Amino acid sequence: MLSILDLRARIEAGTLTPAGAIDLCRAALAAREPELRALVTLDDDPAISDSGPLAGIAVGVKDIIDSAGLPTQMGSALYEGWRPRGDSAVVARLKGLGAVALAKTTTTAFASSDPTATVNPHDPGHSPGGSSAGSAAAVGAGLLPLALGTQTAGSVIRPASYCGCAAVKPSFRLIPTVGVKTYSWALDTVGLFAAGVADVAHALALVTGRPEIARAEPGSAPRIGLVRQDFAEAPEPEAEAALARARQAAERSGAQVTDLALPPELALAWERHRIIQNYEGRLALAWEYDSHRDALPPRVREHLDAGAAIAAAEYDDARRHAHRARRVLKGLFSEYDAILTFSAPGPAPATLASTGDPRFNQLWTLMGVPCVNVPVPGERLPVGVQVIGRFGDDGRALAVARMIEDALRG
Numbered sequence: 001m002l003s004i005l006d007l008r009a010r011i012e013a014g015t016l017t018p019a020g021a022i023d024l025c026r027a028a029l030a031a032r033e034p035e036l037r038a039l040v041t042l043d044d045d046p047a048i049s050d051s052g053p054l055a056g057i058a059v060g061v062k063d064i065i066d067s068a069g070l071p072t073q074m075g076s077a078l079y080e081g082w083r084p085r086g087d088s089a090v091v092a093r094l095k096g097l098g099a100v101a102l103a104k105t106t107t108t109a110f111a112s113s114d115p116t117a118t119v120n121p122h123d124p125g126h127s128p129g130g131s132s133a134g135s136a137a138a139v140g141a142g143l144l145p146l147a148l149g150t151q152t153a154g155s156v157i158r159p160a161s162y163c164g165c166a167a168v169k170p171s172f173r174l175i176p177t178v179g180v181k182t183y184s185w186a187l188d189t190v191g192l193f194a195a196g197v198a199d200v201a202h203a204l205a206l207v208t209g210r211p212e213i214a215r216a217e218p219g220s221a222p223r224i225g226l227v228r229q230d231f232a233e234a235p236e237p238e239a240e241a242a243l244a245r246a247r248q249a250a251e252r253s254g255a256q257v258t259d260l261a262l263p264p265e266l267a268l269a270w271e272r273h274r275i276i277q278n279y280e281g282r283l284a285l286a287w288e289y290d291s292h293r294d295a296l297p298p299r300v301r302e303h304l305d306a307g308a309a310i311a312a313a314e315y316d317d318a319r320r321h322a323h324r325a326r327r328v329l330k331g332l333f334s335e336y337d338a339i340l341t342f343s344a345p346g347p348a349p350a351t352l353a354s355t356g357d358p359r360f361n362q363l364w365t366l367m368g369v370p371c372v373n374v375p376v377p378g379e380r381l382p383v384g385v386q387v388i389g390r391f392g393d394d395g396r397a398l399a400v401a402r403m404i405e406d407a408l409r410g
Protein backbone atom coordinates (compact mmCIF):
# COMPACT_ATOMS: atom_id res chain seq x y z
CA MET A 1 0.00 0.00 0.00
CA LEU A 2 1.07 3.62 -0.54
CA SER A 3 2.23 4.95 2.83
CA ILE A 4 1.99 8.66 3.67
CA LEU A 5 5.14 8.45 5.75
CA ASP A 6 7.10 6.63 3.03
CA LEU A 7 6.03 9.10 0.33
CA ARG A 8 6.80 12.12 2.52
CA ALA A 9 10.23 10.69 3.43
CA ARG A 10 11.06 10.34 -0.27
CA ILE A 11 9.83 13.86 -1.00
CA GLU A 12 11.81 15.33 1.88
CA ALA A 13 14.88 13.35 0.75
CA GLY A 14 14.50 14.86 -2.73
CA THR A 15 14.14 11.49 -4.45
CA LEU A 16 10.48 12.13 -5.32
CA THR A 17 8.65 15.34 -6.18
CA PRO A 18 5.10 16.08 -5.03
CA ALA A 19 3.96 15.92 -8.65
CA GLY A 20 5.75 12.58 -8.99
CA ALA A 21 3.93 11.24 -5.94
CA ILE A 22 0.59 12.24 -7.45
CA ASP A 23 1.60 10.55 -10.70
CA LEU A 24 2.28 7.32 -8.75
CA CYS A 25 -1.34 7.37 -7.60
CA ARG A 26 -2.62 8.17 -11.06
CA ALA A 27 -0.73 5.18 -12.48
CA ALA A 28 -1.99 2.88 -9.71
CA LEU A 29 -5.57 4.09 -10.24
CA ALA A 30 -5.35 3.65 -14.01
CA ALA A 31 -4.26 0.05 -13.50
CA ARG A 32 -6.91 -1.08 -11.00
CA GLU A 33 -9.82 1.38 -10.95
CA PRO A 34 -11.63 -0.23 -13.92
CA GLU A 35 -12.02 -3.44 -11.86
CA LEU A 36 -12.29 -1.85 -8.38
CA ARG A 37 -14.78 0.97 -9.17
CA ALA A 38 -13.76 2.90 -6.04
CA LEU A 39 -14.00 6.36 -7.58
CA VAL A 40 -16.87 8.58 -8.64
CA THR A 41 -14.80 11.41 -10.13
CA LEU A 42 -11.08 12.04 -10.68
CA ASP A 43 -9.59 15.54 -10.90
CA ASP A 44 -7.62 15.61 -14.16
CA ASP A 45 -5.73 18.75 -13.34
CA PRO A 46 -5.52 19.43 -9.61
CA ALA A 47 -3.35 22.16 -8.17
CA ILE A 48 -0.22 20.47 -6.78
CA SER A 49 1.59 22.35 -4.04
CA ASP A 50 5.31 21.96 -3.47
CA SER A 51 5.04 23.05 0.14
CA GLY A 52 3.32 21.83 3.25
CA PRO A 53 3.68 18.69 5.37
CA LEU A 54 1.26 16.80 3.13
CA ALA A 55 2.57 18.09 -0.23
CA GLY A 56 2.38 15.24 -2.72
CA ILE A 57 -0.23 13.31 -0.74
CA ALA A 58 -3.27 12.46 -2.88
CA VAL A 59 -6.54 12.17 -0.94
CA GLY A 60 -9.72 10.31 -1.80
CA VAL A 61 -12.77 12.21 -0.58
CA LYS A 62 -15.96 10.29 0.21
CA ASP A 63 -18.67 11.66 -2.06
CA ILE A 64 -20.78 13.19 0.69
CA ILE A 65 -17.90 15.54 1.58
CA ASP A 66 -17.50 18.74 -0.49
CA SER A 67 -14.37 19.48 -2.48
CA ALA A 68 -14.44 22.64 -4.62
CA GLY A 69 -14.27 21.97 -8.34
CA LEU A 70 -15.61 18.41 -8.03
CA PRO A 71 -19.27 17.38 -7.78
CA THR A 72 -20.69 15.96 -4.54
CA GLN A 73 -23.29 13.41 -5.59
CA MET A 74 -24.14 11.65 -2.29
CA GLY A 75 -24.29 8.27 -4.02
CA SER A 76 -27.73 9.31 -5.30
CA ALA A 77 -29.18 10.28 -8.68
CA LEU A 78 -30.92 13.13 -6.82
CA TYR A 79 -27.57 14.93 -6.66
CA GLU A 80 -26.15 13.94 -10.03
CA GLY A 81 -23.77 16.70 -11.18
CA TRP A 82 -24.38 18.84 -8.07
CA ARG A 83 -21.35 21.04 -7.49
CA PRO A 84 -20.60 22.84 -4.23
CA ARG A 85 -18.92 26.23 -4.55
CA GLY A 86 -16.35 25.58 -1.85
CA ASP A 87 -14.42 23.01 0.15
CA SER A 88 -15.71 21.31 3.27
CA ALA A 89 -13.74 22.27 6.38
CA VAL A 90 -11.70 19.06 6.36
CA VAL A 91 -10.80 19.33 2.65
CA ALA A 92 -9.82 22.99 3.08
CA ARG A 93 -7.58 21.94 5.99
CA LEU A 94 -5.97 19.15 3.92
CA LYS A 95 -5.32 21.51 0.98
CA GLY A 96 -3.83 24.02 3.41
CA LEU A 97 -1.39 21.28 4.45
CA GLY A 98 -0.39 20.75 0.80
CA ALA A 99 -2.49 17.64 0.11
CA VAL A 100 -4.31 17.11 -3.19
CA ALA A 101 -8.01 16.20 -3.23
CA LEU A 102 -7.45 13.97 -6.26
CA ALA A 103 -10.73 12.02 -6.39
CA LYS A 104 -14.18 11.59 -4.95
CA THR A 105 -14.70 8.04 -3.68
CA THR A 106 -17.90 6.00 -3.75
CA THR A 107 -20.38 6.18 -0.93
CA THR A 108 -23.60 4.36 -0.27
CA ALA A 109 -26.56 6.70 -0.88
CA PHE A 110 -26.49 9.36 1.89
CA ALA A 111 -23.96 7.15 3.73
CA SER A 112 -26.65 4.64 4.55
CA SER A 113 -26.48 0.95 3.61
CA ASP A 114 -27.46 0.44 -0.06
CA PRO A 115 -24.35 -1.13 -1.61
CA THR A 116 -22.16 0.71 -4.13
CA ALA A 117 -20.62 -0.72 -7.32
CA THR A 118 -17.22 -0.96 -5.60
CA VAL A 119 -15.69 -4.39 -5.02
CA ASN A 120 -13.30 -5.67 -2.38
CA PRO A 121 -9.67 -5.20 -3.49
CA HIS A 122 -8.77 -8.66 -2.17
CA ASP A 123 -11.60 -10.55 -3.88
CA PRO A 124 -14.01 -8.90 -6.36
CA GLY A 125 -16.75 -11.32 -5.30
CA HIS A 126 -16.78 -9.82 -1.81
CA SER A 127 -18.10 -6.55 -0.43
CA PRO A 128 -15.70 -3.69 0.38
CA GLY A 129 -18.11 -2.72 3.15
CA GLY A 130 -19.76 0.68 3.52
CA SER A 131 -20.71 3.37 3.67
CA SER A 132 -17.16 4.62 2.98
CA ALA A 133 -16.69 1.90 0.36
CA GLY A 134 -14.50 3.65 -2.19
CA SER A 135 -12.15 5.19 0.37
CA ALA A 136 -11.47 1.85 2.09
CA ALA A 137 -11.11 0.00 -1.22
CA ALA A 138 -8.79 2.57 -2.80
CA VAL A 139 -6.46 2.69 0.22
CA GLY A 140 -6.66 -1.06 0.80
CA ALA A 141 -5.74 -1.63 -2.87
CA GLY A 142 -2.72 0.67 -2.53
CA LEU A 143 -4.07 3.26 -4.98
CA LEU A 144 -4.22 6.22 -2.56
CA PRO A 145 -2.18 6.99 0.58
CA LEU A 146 -5.01 8.80 2.37
CA ALA A 147 -8.79 8.89 2.14
CA LEU A 148 -11.66 10.50 4.00
CA GLY A 149 -14.71 8.63 5.22
CA THR A 150 -17.52 9.12 7.71
CA GLN A 151 -19.05 6.87 10.34
CA THR A 152 -22.59 7.01 11.70
CA ALA A 153 -22.76 3.34 12.68
CA GLY A 154 -19.66 1.48 11.39
CA SER A 155 -18.77 3.06 8.07
CA VAL A 156 -15.09 3.72 8.67
CA ILE A 157 -13.92 0.83 10.85
CA ARG A 158 -15.90 -1.97 9.13
CA PRO A 159 -14.85 -1.24 5.52
CA ALA A 160 -11.25 -0.71 6.68
CA SER A 161 -11.40 -4.15 8.31
CA TYR A 162 -12.81 -5.71 5.13
CA CYS A 163 -10.27 -3.98 2.85
CA GLY A 164 -7.21 -4.52 5.07
CA CYS A 165 -6.12 -0.94 5.78
CA ALA A 166 -5.71 1.13 8.93
CA ALA A 167 -8.36 3.71 9.83
CA VAL A 168 -9.44 5.96 12.65
CA LYS A 169 -12.92 7.07 13.61
CA PRO A 170 -11.73 9.92 15.89
CA SER A 171 -13.39 11.28 19.01
CA PHE A 172 -16.76 12.83 18.14
CA ARG A 173 -16.36 16.23 16.39
CA LEU A 174 -12.55 16.17 16.54
CA ILE A 175 -12.70 16.77 12.78
CA PRO A 176 -15.43 19.26 11.79
CA THR A 177 -18.35 17.96 9.74
CA VAL A 178 -18.95 21.36 8.08
CA GLY A 179 -19.50 20.69 4.37
CA VAL A 180 -20.40 17.03 4.97
CA LYS A 181 -23.93 15.80 4.14
CA THR A 182 -25.61 15.03 7.45
CA TYR A 183 -27.40 11.79 8.22
CA SER A 184 -27.27 12.03 12.03
CA TRP A 185 -25.93 15.14 13.78
CA ALA A 186 -25.39 13.18 17.01
CA LEU A 187 -23.37 10.41 15.32
CA ASP A 188 -21.75 11.45 12.03
CA THR A 189 -17.96 11.49 12.45
CA VAL A 190 -15.30 12.17 9.81
CA GLY A 191 -12.59 9.50 9.73
CA LEU A 192 -9.34 8.73 7.93
CA PHE A 193 -8.02 5.69 6.02
CA ALA A 194 -4.31 5.07 5.39
CA ALA A 195 -1.88 2.18 4.88
CA GLY A 196 -0.79 1.75 8.50
CA VAL A 197 -1.64 3.03 11.95
CA ALA A 198 1.40 5.33 12.01
CA ASP A 199 0.21 6.90 8.73
CA VAL A 200 -3.27 7.43 10.18
CA ALA A 201 -1.84 8.99 13.36
CA HIS A 202 0.40 11.29 11.34
CA ALA A 203 -2.51 12.46 9.20
CA LEU A 204 -4.87 12.96 12.16
CA ALA A 205 -2.25 14.98 14.05
CA LEU A 206 -1.78 17.29 11.05
CA VAL A 207 -5.47 17.60 10.16
CA THR A 208 -6.41 18.47 13.75
CA GLY A 209 -3.36 20.61 14.53
CA ARG A 210 -2.54 18.35 17.51
CA PRO A 211 1.05 17.04 17.04
CA GLU A 212 0.74 15.22 20.39
CA ILE A 213 -1.57 12.70 18.67
CA ALA A 214 1.34 11.34 16.62
CA ARG A 215 3.79 11.54 19.53
CA ALA A 216 1.66 9.64 22.07
CA GLU A 217 3.12 6.49 23.62
CA PRO A 218 1.20 3.36 24.71
CA GLY A 219 2.89 3.28 28.11
CA SER A 220 5.11 0.48 29.40
CA ALA A 221 2.30 -1.88 30.34
CA PRO A 222 -0.99 -0.57 29.00
CA ARG A 223 -4.10 -1.97 30.67
CA ILE A 224 -6.31 -3.32 27.88
CA GLY A 225 -9.88 -4.53 28.37
CA LEU A 226 -10.79 -7.27 25.90
CA VAL A 227 -14.45 -6.77 25.00
CA ARG A 228 -16.55 -9.34 23.17
CA GLN A 229 -19.88 -7.50 23.31
CA ASP A 230 -21.75 -10.69 24.22
CA PHE A 231 -25.01 -8.80 23.83
CA ALA A 232 -24.39 -8.64 20.07
CA GLU A 233 -24.64 -11.80 17.97
CA ALA A 234 -21.47 -13.94 18.09
CA PRO A 235 -18.82 -13.13 15.50
CA GLU A 236 -17.47 -15.55 12.88
CA PRO A 237 -14.45 -17.77 13.65
CA GLU A 238 -12.13 -15.54 11.59
CA ALA A 239 -12.94 -12.53 13.77
CA GLU A 240 -12.39 -14.61 16.92
CA ALA A 241 -9.01 -15.77 15.57
CA ALA A 242 -7.98 -12.21 14.70
CA LEU A 243 -8.89 -11.00 18.18
CA ALA A 244 -6.93 -13.85 19.78
CA ARG A 245 -3.87 -13.01 17.68
CA ALA A 246 -4.15 -9.33 18.57
CA ARG A 247 -4.43 -10.21 22.27
CA GLN A 248 -1.26 -12.32 22.07
CA ALA A 249 0.51 -9.53 20.20
CA ALA A 250 -0.48 -7.02 22.88
CA GLU A 251 0.70 -9.32 25.66
CA ARG A 252 4.02 -9.90 23.87
CA SER A 253 4.41 -6.12 23.88
CA GLY A 254 3.96 -5.95 27.63
CA ALA A 255 0.28 -5.04 27.84
CA GLN A 256 -1.96 -6.42 30.58
CA VAL A 257 -5.00 -7.79 28.75
CA THR A 258 -8.03 -8.79 30.80
CA ASP A 259 -11.50 -9.86 29.71
CA LEU A 260 -14.00 -7.05 30.25
CA ALA A 261 -17.75 -7.63 30.34
CA LEU A 262 -19.43 -4.31 29.62
CA PRO A 263 -21.92 -3.01 32.21
CA PRO A 264 -25.63 -3.26 31.26
CA GLU A 265 -25.90 0.47 30.51
CA LEU A 266 -23.68 -0.06 27.48
CA ALA A 267 -25.92 -2.80 26.06
CA LEU A 268 -28.99 -0.62 26.58
CA ALA A 269 -27.31 2.19 24.63
CA TRP A 270 -26.17 -0.23 21.91
CA GLU A 271 -29.80 -1.32 21.39
CA ARG A 272 -30.92 2.31 20.98
CA HIS A 273 -28.29 3.46 18.48
CA ARG A 274 -30.64 2.87 15.54
CA ILE A 275 -33.39 4.98 17.16
CA ILE A 276 -31.08 7.99 17.25
CA GLN A 277 -29.63 7.27 13.80
CA ASN A 278 -32.95 6.88 11.99
CA TYR A 279 -34.91 9.55 13.88
CA GLU A 280 -32.24 12.11 12.99
CA GLY A 281 -31.84 10.77 9.47
CA ARG A 282 -35.53 11.36 8.80
CA LEU A 283 -35.17 15.00 9.85
CA ALA A 284 -31.77 15.61 8.23
CA LEU A 285 -32.98 14.17 4.90
CA ALA A 286 -36.42 15.77 5.07
CA TRP A 287 -36.25 17.32 1.59
CA GLU A 288 -35.10 14.06 -0.01
CA TYR A 289 -37.70 12.03 1.87
CA ASP A 290 -40.64 14.44 1.56
CA SER A 291 -40.08 15.40 -2.08
CA HIS A 292 -38.29 12.37 -3.58
CA ARG A 293 -38.99 9.32 -1.40
CA ASP A 294 -39.59 7.07 -4.41
CA ALA A 295 -36.21 8.06 -5.92
CA LEU A 296 -34.38 6.82 -2.82
CA PRO A 297 -32.78 3.35 -2.92
CA PRO A 298 -34.54 0.65 -0.84
CA ARG A 299 -32.34 0.46 2.29
CA VAL A 300 -32.19 4.21 2.96
CA ARG A 301 -35.93 4.48 2.23
CA GLU A 302 -36.54 1.69 4.75
CA HIS A 303 -34.38 3.40 7.40
CA LEU A 304 -36.13 6.75 6.90
CA ASP A 305 -39.54 5.07 7.04
CA ALA A 306 -38.45 3.60 10.37
CA GLY A 307 -37.27 7.03 11.48
CA ALA A 308 -40.62 8.57 10.57
CA ALA A 309 -42.30 6.11 12.95
CA ILE A 310 -40.12 7.01 15.96
CA ALA A 311 -41.77 9.35 18.47
CA ALA A 312 -39.79 12.25 19.89
CA ALA A 313 -40.23 10.78 23.38
CA GLU A 314 -38.60 7.49 22.26
CA TYR A 315 -35.73 9.43 20.71
CA ASP A 316 -35.27 11.49 23.88
CA ASP A 317 -35.26 8.30 25.95
CA ALA A 318 -32.57 6.82 23.68
CA ARG A 319 -30.44 9.93 24.15
CA ARG A 320 -30.77 9.64 27.93
CA HIS A 321 -29.57 6.03 27.74
CA ALA A 322 -26.62 7.14 25.61
CA HIS A 323 -25.73 9.84 28.12
CA ARG A 324 -25.82 7.36 31.00
CA ALA A 325 -23.68 4.89 29.06
CA ARG A 326 -21.06 7.55 28.30
CA ARG A 327 -20.76 8.26 32.01
CA VAL A 328 -20.31 4.54 32.78
CA LEU A 329 -17.75 4.14 30.01
CA LYS A 330 -15.81 7.14 31.29
CA GLY A 331 -15.59 5.39 34.64
CA LEU A 332 -14.32 2.20 32.96
CA PHE A 333 -11.46 4.15 31.40
CA SER A 334 -10.15 4.94 34.88
CA GLU A 335 -9.31 1.21 35.09
CA TYR A 336 -8.26 0.61 31.47
CA ASP A 337 -6.04 2.52 29.00
CA ALA A 338 -7.74 1.00 25.94
CA ILE A 339 -10.36 -1.50 24.84
CA LEU A 340 -9.65 -4.21 22.28
CA THR A 341 -12.56 -5.72 20.38
CA PHE A 342 -13.83 -6.91 17.00
CA SER A 343 -13.83 -4.48 14.05
CA ALA A 344 -16.44 -6.48 12.17
CA PRO A 345 -18.35 -9.77 12.55
CA GLY A 346 -15.87 -11.46 10.20
CA PRO A 347 -14.18 -11.05 6.82
CA ALA A 348 -15.95 -9.23 3.99
CA PRO A 349 -19.29 -10.85 3.08
CA ALA A 350 -19.18 -12.99 -0.09
CA THR A 351 -21.73 -10.73 -1.79
CA LEU A 352 -21.95 -7.25 -3.32
CA ALA A 353 -25.55 -6.94 -2.13
CA SER A 354 -24.63 -6.05 1.45
CA THR A 355 -22.17 -3.65 3.10
CA GLY A 356 -22.01 -5.83 6.22
CA ASP A 357 -23.21 -5.47 9.81
CA PRO A 358 -22.15 -2.58 12.11
CA ARG A 359 -23.04 -4.42 15.34
CA PHE A 360 -19.48 -4.23 16.67
CA ASN A 361 -19.13 -0.56 15.73
CA GLN A 362 -22.39 1.24 16.54
CA LEU A 363 -21.96 1.41 20.30
CA TRP A 364 -18.58 3.11 20.07
CA THR A 365 -19.83 5.61 17.50
CA LEU A 366 -22.68 6.48 19.87
CA MET A 367 -20.19 6.81 22.75
CA GLY A 368 -18.12 9.24 20.65
CA VAL A 369 -14.84 7.54 21.56
CA PRO A 370 -11.82 7.11 19.24
CA CYS A 371 -11.74 3.80 17.34
CA VAL A 372 -8.80 2.47 15.33
CA ASN A 373 -8.86 -0.44 12.88
CA VAL A 374 -5.68 -2.54 13.02
CA PRO A 375 -5.34 -4.88 10.02
CA VAL A 376 -4.46 -8.42 11.15
CA PRO A 377 -2.30 -10.09 8.51
CA GLY A 378 -3.59 -13.43 7.23
CA GLU A 379 -3.67 -15.66 4.19
CA ARG A 380 -7.33 -15.17 3.57
CA LEU A 381 -9.49 -12.07 3.37
CA PRO A 382 -8.45 -9.33 5.85
CA VAL A 383 -10.06 -9.17 9.26
CA GLY A 384 -9.20 -6.25 11.53
CA VAL A 385 -9.44 -5.63 15.24
CA GLN A 386 -10.52 -2.43 16.89
CA VAL A 387 -8.63 -0.45 19.55
CA ILE A 388 -10.81 2.04 21.41
CA GLY A 389 -9.68 4.85 23.71
CA ARG A 390 -11.35 7.23 26.11
CA PHE A 391 -13.01 10.30 24.64
CA GLY A 392 -10.35 12.85 23.62
CA ASP A 393 -7.47 10.39 24.05
CA ASP A 394 -7.07 9.65 20.33
CA GLY A 395 -3.28 9.69 20.58
CA ARG A 396 -3.22 6.95 23.21
CA ALA A 397 -5.69 4.80 21.25
CA LEU A 398 -3.50 5.15 18.15
CA ALA A 399 -0.34 4.41 20.14
CA VAL A 400 -1.78 1.18 21.57
CA ALA A 401 -3.08 0.25 18.11
CA ARG A 402 0.37 0.85 16.63
CA MET A 403 1.97 -1.26 19.37
CA ILE A 404 -0.32 -4.16 18.42
CA GLU A 405 0.19 -3.60 14.67
CA ASP A 406 3.99 -3.64 15.11
CA ALA A 407 3.81 -6.83 17.17
CA LEU A 408 1.53 -8.50 14.59
CA ARG A 409 3.94 -7.56 11.81
CA GLY A 410 6.94 -8.62 13.85
Ligand SMILES: NC(=O)CC(=O)O
Pocket residue numbers: 111112113130131150151152153154155156158355358
Ligand atom coordinates in the same frame (compact mmCIF):
# COMPACT_ATOMS: atom_id res chain seq x y z
N1 LIG B 1 -22.85 5.38 7.86
C1 LIG B 1 -22.71 4.25 8.55
O1 LIG B 1 -21.93 4.20 9.48
C2 LIG B 1 -23.60 3.11 8.16
C3 LIG B 1 -22.93 1.74 8.25
O2 LIG B 1 -22.24 1.41 9.23
O3 LIG B 1 -23.10 0.96 7.30
